[in-house]
Amino acid sequence: MSDSLIQDFLPAIPLPALLIDQTERIIAANPEAQTFLGQQITGRHFATILRQPPVIETIEKVLRDRTPRRTRHLSNDGVQETTYDVFCRYIPGIGAVQGGAVLVSFQDVTHLEQASQMRRDFVANVSHELRTPLTALIGFIETLRGAARDDPAARERFLSIMADESNRMNRLVGDLLSLNRVESEERVRPREKIDLSAQLADTLTSLRPLAEAAGVNLALNAPEEPVYVTGDTDQLRQVFTNLVENAIKYGGSGGKVDVVLTSSERDPAIRAAAARVQIIDKGPGIDPVHLPRLTERFYRADNHRSRELGGTGLGLAIVKHIINRHRGRLRVESEVGQGAVFTVILPA
Numbered sequence: 001m002s003d004s005l006i007q008d009f010l011p012a013i014p015l016p017a018l019l020i021d022q023t024e025r026i027i028a029a030n031p032e033a034q035t036f037l038g039q040q041i042t043g044r045h046f047a048t049i050l051r052q053p054p055v056i057e058t059i060e061k062v063l064r065d066r067t068p069r070r071t072r073h074l075s076n077d078g079v080q081e082t083t084y085d086v087f088c089r090y091i092p093g094i095g096a097v098q099g100g101a102v103l104v105s106f107q108d109v110t111h112l113e114q115a116s117q118m119r120r121d122f123v124a125n126v127s128h129e130l131r132t133p134l135t136a137l138i139g140f141i142e143t144l145r146g147a148a149r150d151d152p153a154a155r156e157r158f159l160s161i162m163a164d165e166s167n168r169m170n171r172l173v174g175d176l177l178s179l180n181r182v183e184s185e186e187r188v189r190p191r192e193k194i195d196l197s198a199q200l201a202d203t204l205t206s207l208r209p210l211a212e213a214a215g216v217n218l219a220l221n222a223p224e225e226p227v228y229v230t231g232d233t234d235q236l237r238q239v240f241t242n243l244v245e246n247a248i249k250y251g252g253s254g255g256k257v258d259v260v261l262t263s264s265e266r267d268p269a270i271r272a273a274a275a276r277v278q279i280i281d282k283g284p285g286i287d288p289v290h291l292p293r294l295t296e297r298f299y300r301a302d303n304h305r306s307r308e309l310g311g312t313g314l315g316l317a318i319v320k321h322i323i324n325r326h327r328g329r330l331r332v333e334s335e336v337g338q339g340a341v342f343t344v345i346l347p348a
């Protein structure tokens, strides 16, 4: 390949790419590489530009034995870390005295790195959440076999705790499966025509016993006529059940939970006809530091209390995905001491 051909060829590569010949100098760089590494890099020794030892070593090896290799380059602009896969391939017959050169190209793999980091965090979280009840179960089994063997009262008490712990594990697995299903369906638009008025009335009826047990006055405020949205009945029921349950569990000390349904021809949030459901409690509220992370998996504002109440911390993550699938919005407003308002906006 003539050197003028190189000048035409490199810009055609859609990734940052440069050529280093046997004199260890950069003989050509495409515009992407210049944006990435600097405008004046042609003619310089490559090690003054690519300073990371693994990258330098890899290029030296390929110049020596001509075997293609791959390595990693990490760059940090002070704000975020970017990870590149670096491909080094030998091209014979070009460069100084036609001795051949290494084509070095960079592929940004930051998103892949982030995805695998998220996967690792998720596995660590799930294992931790499962291990907590499991450890309790193992402990009680030991006690039942030993010290509590002939104590019927203790046996009864331990069995009841064991039942709670296994129920918690069961709920966790159920929620994980539910999250998985919701995520895999997220791109499929739901198609059922649903009357939210009727659905909310149903949901509240089934939660009334929980509200009564918590001393909470649960009230629905909805228009007389049906309010239709296009959605998935079971999933929307899951959304409102979790939000109302949360309001009772975490905001029940305020003594009342109101569910308010309204509809509008042009909702300002989505600039289209929509229904709004607000779940309002008068409990302790949520500290603003927690608000941005509330819908993350396993995130709990009050770790101790939520676990005590048997929560898995997956409820709002599931809610978020279901609302996304409906192309809707979830808003959370809260002031400490003033309660919390969760607003669901669903396109009609």
Ligand SMILES: Nc1ncnc2c1ncn2[C@@H]1O[C@H](COP(=O)(O)OP(=O)(O)OP(=O)(O)O)[C@@H](O)[C@H]1O
Residues within 6 Å of the ligand: 175, 242, 246, 247, 250, 251, 281, 283, 284, 285, 286, 294, 299, 300, 301, 302, 303, 306, 307, 310, 311, 312, 313, 314, 315, 316, 317, 340
């Ligand atoms: N109305 C509320 N008032 C105060 N805190 C709330 C309210 N709703 C949610 N939270 C906080 O947000 C956290 C996350 O809620 P989420 O529904 O995701 O999990 P959970 O209720 O703990 O578990 P699950 O819903 O799976 O049983 C809760 O643990 C709680 O700390």
Ligand SMILES: [Mg+2]
Residues within 6 Å of the ligand: 242, 245, 246, 311, 315, 316
């Ligand atoms: Mg919940």
